[in-house]
Amino acid sequence: MAIPVGFQFMQHDLMLTGGHVIDPSQGLDGPANVAFRNGKVSAIGPKLDPKSAKVTRSARGLTVVPGILDLHTHVYWGGTALGIDADALARKSGTTTSIDAGSTGAANFHGFRKHVIEPSETRILAYLNISYPGIFAFGHVVNFGEAQIPELLNVQECVRVGRAHRDLIVGVKVRLGLETSKMMGLWPLELAIEAAEQLGLPVMAHVGSPPPRFIDLVARLRPGDVLTHCCRPLMNHALDTKHRVIPMAAEARKRGVVFDLGHGAGSFSFETAKAMLKAGFPPDVISSDVHIRSIDGPAFDNLVTMSKMLCLGMKLKDIVRAVTEAPARAIRRPRLGALKVGSPGDATLLKAVKGKFEYIDVTGATLQGGWRLAQRGVVLGGRWWHDGEARA
Numbered sequence: 138m139a140i141p142v143g144f145q146f147m148q149h150d151l152m153l154t155g156g157h158v159i160d161p162s163q164g165l166d167g168p169a170n171v172a173f174r175n176g177k178v179s180a181i182g183p184k185l186d187p188k189s190a191k192v193t194r195s196a197r198g199l200t201v202v203p204g205i206l207d208l209h210t211h212v213y214w215g216g217t218a219l220g221i222d223a224d225a226l227a228r229k230s231g232t233t234t235s236i237d238a239g240s241t242g243a244a245n246f247h248g249f250r251k252h253v254i255e256p257s258e259t260r261i262l263a264y265l266n267i268s269y270p271g272i273f274a275f276g277h278v279v280n281f282g283e284a285q286i287p288e289l290l291n292v293q294e295c296v297r298v299g300r301a302h303r304d305l306i307v308g309v310k311v312r313l314g315l316e317t318s319k320m321m322g323l324w325p326l327e328l329a330i331e332a333a334e335q336l337g338l339p340v341m342a343h344v345g346s347p348p349p350r351f352i353d354l355v356a357r358l359r360p361g362d363v364l365t366h367c368c369r370p371l372m373n374h375a376l377d378t379k380h381r382v383i384p385m386a387a388e389a390r391k392r393g394v395v396f397d398l399g400h401g402a403g404s405f406s407f408e409t410a411k412a413m414l415k416a417g418f419p420p421d422v423i424s425s426d427v428h429i430r431s432i433d434g435p436a437f438d439n440l441v442t443m444s445k446m447l448c449l450g451m452k453l454k455d456i457v458r459a460v461t462e463a464p465a466r467a468i469r470r471p472r473l474g475a476l477k478v479g480s481p482g483d484a485t486l487l488k489a490v491k492g493k494f495e496y497i498d499v500t501g502a503t504l505q506g507g508w509r510l511a512q513r514g515v516v517l518g519g520r521w522w523h524d525g526e527a528r529a
């Protein structure tokens with residue numbers, strides 16, 4: 138076929154130009170252009186020619202990272218009292234993959250899939266709750282833990298539904314603690330592990346007030362399992378009263394247990410987070426645990442949670458790893474947290490804004506911070522999806 142004069146073959150659909158790319162999955166931390174084609178990353182490098190793309194967007198002065206994953210969210214909007222809207226959250230925070238942490242169980246996952254996950258523009262994956270109805274009674278007024286009634290903790294049903302929706306389910310969720318499992322101790326965790334073993338998936342375990350004790354819970358977790366709420370205030374976390382890492386936590390990290398922040402309304406204190414950073418034991422994953430009782434503060438979203446960690450002294454490169462490569466590995470979908478050629482075409486554009494900002498944790502403590510991470514654009518499935526907040 139003759140090529141008309143003046144015709145230029147466009148190799149890429151979209152290119153982000155002039156940005157600073159941080160992609161810990163491939164050790165990238167420097168200037169590069171990122172190109173997308175057919176919904177995927179098609180090229181990345183400092184010398185890509187912008188003329189080879191149909192559309193270009195300037196990322197000058199911005200940090201380009203793989204699309205942000207939020208490992209702990211509650212996004213069954215309308216189907217559960219605690220659920221919030223994933224797409225609205227994504228527009229605000231630059232999250233391209235929301236992982237729902239057990240809002241639904243075997244009884245109601247199908248509705249979550251049909252009414253929320255499938256129509257959603259952004260990607261939603263989910264941990265399936267070991268409790269049959271999921272987190273069915275968590276609102277502003279009513280709060281009744283789903284893991285305290287033995288009849289609701291059904292391994293067989295969890296496995297059946299987990300197998301039927303294997304394309305979306307990334308693990309089994311269990312919430313342990315006085316508020317959620319009452320005096321059941323480790324029993325709900327044993328059942329969650331039993332279901333997870335049959336499914337060949339990891340467990341995400343929520344730690345609350347004892348029982349069970351943190352050390353007993355963490356001792357039972359297997360390599361690849363996730364412990365969420367690792368920066369919770371008061372007791373039952375990875376540090377002793379002198380802020381030293383307890384041996385059981387150090388051993389767990391060594392064998393591959395993942396420590397997830399999971400901010401929420403009751404699970405993040407500046408004091409614990411600061412002490413963990415000082416002890417050389419930072420969270421592996423930064424997540425918001427955003428739900429109806431934390432979205433208007435103190436968590437807000439993952440970008441605010443990331444900003445808090447930045448102000449506490451965590452390096453930007455490590456923060457990016459904690460919202461891209463690390464959660465993608467935790468859900469065993471490493472391509473989601475990377476800008477490698479062939480990876481899903483998701484990217485988030487960030488700017489670290491210098492100034493004076495006040496942050497709040499779940500205890501009401503405030504932090505005067507010198508930084509705020511702003512979201513300046515989202516690429517989703519290889520196309521420009523959202524402009525982010527106004528550039529200043």
Ligand SMILES: [Zn+2]
Nearest residue numbers: 209238401426
């Ligand atoms: Zn949660």
